[in-house]
Amino acid sequence: xxxxxxxxxxxxxxxxxxxxxxxxxxxxxxxxxxxxxxxxxxxxxxxxxxxxxxxxxxxxxxxxxxxxxxxxxxxxxxxxxxxxxxxxxxxxxxxxxxxxxxxxxxxxxxxxxxxxxxxxxxxxxxxxxxxxxxxxxxxxxxxxxxxxxxxxxxxxxxxxxxxxxxxxxxxxxxxxxxxxxxxxxxxxxxxxxxxxxxxxxxxxxxxxxxxxxxxxxxxxxxxxxxxxxxxxxxxxxxxxxxxxxxxxxxxxxxxxxxxxxxxxxxxxxxxxxxxxxxxxxxxxxxxxxxxxxxxxxxxxxxxxxxxxxxxxxxxxxxxxxxxxxxxxxxxxxxxxxxxxxxxxxxxxxxxxxxxxxxxxxxxxxxxxxxxxxxxxxxxxxxxxxxxxxxxxxxxxxxxxxxxxxxxxxxxxxxxxxxxxxxxxxxxxxxxxxxxxxxxxxxxxxxxxxxxxxxxxxxxxxxxxxxxxxx
Numbered sequence: 301x302x303x304x305x306x307x308x309x310x311x312x313x314x315x316x317x318x319x320x321x322x323x324x325x326x327x328x329x330x331x332x333x334x335x336x337x338x339x340x341x342x343x344x345x346x347x348x349x350x351x352x353x354x355x356x357x358x359x360x361x362x363x364x365x366x367x368x369x370x371x372x373x374x375x376x377x378x379x380x381x382x383x384x385x386x387x388x389x390x391x392x393x394x395x396x397x398x399x400x401x402x403x404x405x406x407x408x409x410x411x412x413x414x415x416x417x418x419x420x421x422x423x424x425x426x427x428x429x430x431x432x433x434x435x436x437x438x439x440x441x442x443x444x445x446x447x448x449x450x451x452x453x454x455x456x457x458x459x460x461x462x463x464x465x466x467x468x469x470x471x472x473x474x475x476x477x478x479x480x481x482x483x484x485x486x487x488x489x490x491x492x493x494x495x496x497x498x499x500x501x502x503x504x505x506x507x508x509x510x511x512x513x514x515x516x517x518x519x520x521x522x523x524x525x526x527x528x529x530x531x532x533x534x535x536x537x538x539x540x541x542x543x544x545x546x547x548x549x550x551x552x553x554x555x556x557x558x559x560x561x562x563x564x565x566x567x568x569x570x571x572x573x574x575x576x577x578x579x580x581x582x583x584x585x586x587x588x589x590x591x592x593x594x595x596x597x598x599x600x601x602x603x604x605x606x607x608x609x610x611x612x613x614x615x616x617x618x619x620x621x622x623x624x625x626x627x628x629x630x631x632x633x634x635x636x637x638x639x640x641x642x643x644x645x646x647x648x649x650x651x652x653x654x655x656x657x658x659x660x661x662x663x664x665x666x667x668x669x670x671x672x673x674x675x676x677x678x679x680x681x682x683x684x685x686x687x688x689x690x691x692x693x694x695x696x697x698x699x700x701x702x703x704x705x706x707x708x709x710x711x712x713x714x715x716x717x718x719x720x721x722x723x724x725x726x727x728x729x730x731x732x733x734x735x736x737x738x739x740x741x742x743x744x745x746x747x748x749x750x751x752x753x754x755x756x757x758x759x760x761x762x763x764x765x766x767x768x769x770x
Contacts, residue, residue, distance in 0.1 A: 322351075323488035327497070328403055328512065329355035331482060332430055334770075335516075335727035337700045340398040343422060345388050345415070346405035350374030353381050358399075364391055389414040396424040399727075402431045404512075406465065407457035416472035420519060425641060426694075428727050429474065429517045435481070436461050438511045465515045474517040477643075477729040480680050481510035502768050518729060521641025528639035532615040533560040535695075536631070537608030539601050540622035542570045544577040550620065551585050554628040557635045562614050563589055565622075566604040568596035601689075602715030609698060617698055619715075621689035626650070630735045634692045643731030644697060645723035648688035652734035674760050678767050679724050684732055687756075691719050693728075700726055708766055717759050724767065 329352045336342060338357045347353055347363030348370050354377070363383045365371050374383045384393070388409060400419055406412050419429070434442070436459040460468075466476045484506065485496035500506045523531070534557045538550055551563060565582070567575045575595060582591045592611055596604045609617050616638060620628060626648055637646045651668060668687055675683040693701070701722035708721050723730055 323493070324483070324486050325351065326355070327483055328352065328432055331514070332401055332403070332432075333357055335428075335430065335725065336399055337704065337726060339700065339703070341396075342399045342401065343393075343397040344401045344403065345391070345419070346402060346408075347371075347374060347383065350378045350381060350383060352401070352403055354378050362393065362397070364388070389418050391418060391422065393422060395422070397422055397427060398424075400427060400429045402429070404432055404434065406431060406433050407460060409458075412458075412460070412465075412468050413472050416468060416474065420473055423519045425519065425521055426644060427518060429469075429515075430727075431465060431515045431517070433460060433465065433513055433515075435511055435513050437509070462513050462515065465513075469515065469517045473520050475520050475729075476515055476517045478514075478516040478681055480514045480516075481507045482512045482514065484509050484511070486511050498769055516727065523640045525636070525640075528636060530559050532558045532635075532639050533562070533613070534558045534616040534618060534635060535562040535564055535609075535612030535614030536618045536620050537564045537566060537605055537612065538620050538622050539566050539568065539604035539608065540570070540574050540578065541568055541601075541604075542572050542574060543622035544570075544572050544574040546622050546624050547574070547577045547581050548584075549624060550622055550628060551581055551589055551591070553624070554620065555632055557632060558614075558616070558639065560614070561590065562592065562612065564592045564594070564608045564611055566594050566596055566608045568604050569599060600714065602718055605715040609695075612695065615695055616692060617695050618692045619690055625738045626688065626690045626735055627738060630733075631690075633733050633735070634690060637731060637733055638692050638694065644694065644726075644728035645719070645730045646692035647683075647685070647720070647730060647732045648690035649685040649732040649734045650688050650737035651685045671756065671760065675720070678760070678763060679720075679730070681730065683730075684734075686720060687714075687716055688735070689716075690735070691716070693719065693723065697723075697726060697728060708763070714756075717756070717763065721763055721767065 332352065333356045336356055336358055338359060340358050341360040342353065342356055342358045343362045343364065344353050345364050347365050350363050353361045353363050361381045363371070363374055363381060364386050365374070365383070366385065366387050368385045371383045371385045374381070386392070388405070389411060400422060409415050439459050462479055466479070469476050482501060483497050484501045485493050487493065501510050536554060540547065547565065554561070554563065565578045567578055578593050582593050585591060594607055594611055596607050605619055616635065618631065618634060620626065620631065634646050634648070637643055651672065668685060671686045672684050675686050701719070704722055704725050705718070707725060708718070720730070
């Protein structure tokens with residue numbers, strides 16, 4: 301048996317407005333839609349009459365429900381969406397989906413593991429599952445609400461905990477990469493609902509009082525080293541400003557990765573002879589390396605990275621800072637992490653191992669630790685180092701990130717936050733790879749501690765509105 305859709309709402313029985321009537325379910329729809337790109341294909345298990353799917357921006361949507369009556373209503377209300385009558389543990393659609401949603405349905409499934417295992421046939425290697433379910437803490441309150449007539453009476457369900465769901469995912473062949481909580485006040489009361497749900501529910505301690513839990517998961521991948529080595533091509537973008545003494549070493553020290561390695565040097569606003577050296581080295585090593593070069597018209601590392609990614613042809617896009625404080629010899633760790641399915645967005649972390657004495661100034665270390673704590677809270681997962689220059693993403697995911705960029709705006713001159721926030725918005729699995737941070741062997745840092753620190757702080761405050769308090 302799949303989704304029992306007469307378990308409809310926790311809103312007041314006689315609402316004064318449509319918004320009051322749909323307040324609870326609209327929040328679930330809005331939250332799921334936050335992580336869905338318009339080009340994503342979406343499948344909902346237990347779709348009912350199709351309201352959630354209708355509220356998603358995706359143009360490729362399919363709904364499955366065991367109730368033929370519900371599906372008939374869904375088809376009438378949403379003729380552009382595909383709906384099918386099937387049991388959740390035996391769905392067979394002969395295709396895969398980018399996102400699969402189970403909204404408040406797992407508690408009614410007699411065998412959650414069987415459903416999760418069956419869904420593997422509908423997943424490709426980067427499919428994301430979003431499962432929402434009631435917090436067990438709310439069980440007595442909801443039963444009390446049913447007795448008072450404040451909530452539609454529902455059949456008995458399994459009150460699964462976050463640990464139960466995560467374990468069921470694990471034994472069914474998935475990896476959970478994020479758990480979140482939402483909504484403390486499940487009724488619509490102007491100002492009060494906004495304060496409790498948009499602010500208080502995001503705070504430590506209070507978040508544990510939320511009614512809705514969410515688990516985000518993706519299929520585990522078993523990819524051998526040999527398969528990973530020949531599966532993808534890679535483009536390594538090297539932004540270079542006043543780095544003429546590091547250009548040749550960047551070429552010689554960067555290992556060949558995947559089935560093909562492309563080096564892309566982007567020079568911008570140098571006051572030394574960096575551009576001339578880049579041209580010279582590209583000519584010198586043209587027979588042994590695939591090297592592209594370009595000059596940015598704008599300013600900032602972020603602008604240089606975007607130009608380099610635009611020129612790139614590899615399946616995987618990577619950034620390597622030209623100061624070489626992140627050793628190029630460590631790049632295989634990043635390639636293997638993404639090629640073997642450990643994550644969709646790989647971020648370097650300089651703050652795990654002891655770094656060389658002069659690699660990072662004391663105030664920079666303090667700033668990085670502050671942003672680490674801020675991002676761990678913002679992105680709801682441990683995040684050690686936001687400002688490491690080396691970041692890795694699939695090129696097709698980056699194309700989706702570009703489409704989503706209007707959501708955050710063109711606000712980041714460094715490029716780090718643009719990529720991290722974009723990866724979060726795309727619901728990518730973000731993992732960090734520790735590296736040993738080295739001292740510079742040539743030139744001076746291009747980072748101004750106080751000026752750039754204030755810019756970064758403003759970006760975090762901006763992101764709080766776009767990620768946390770929306």
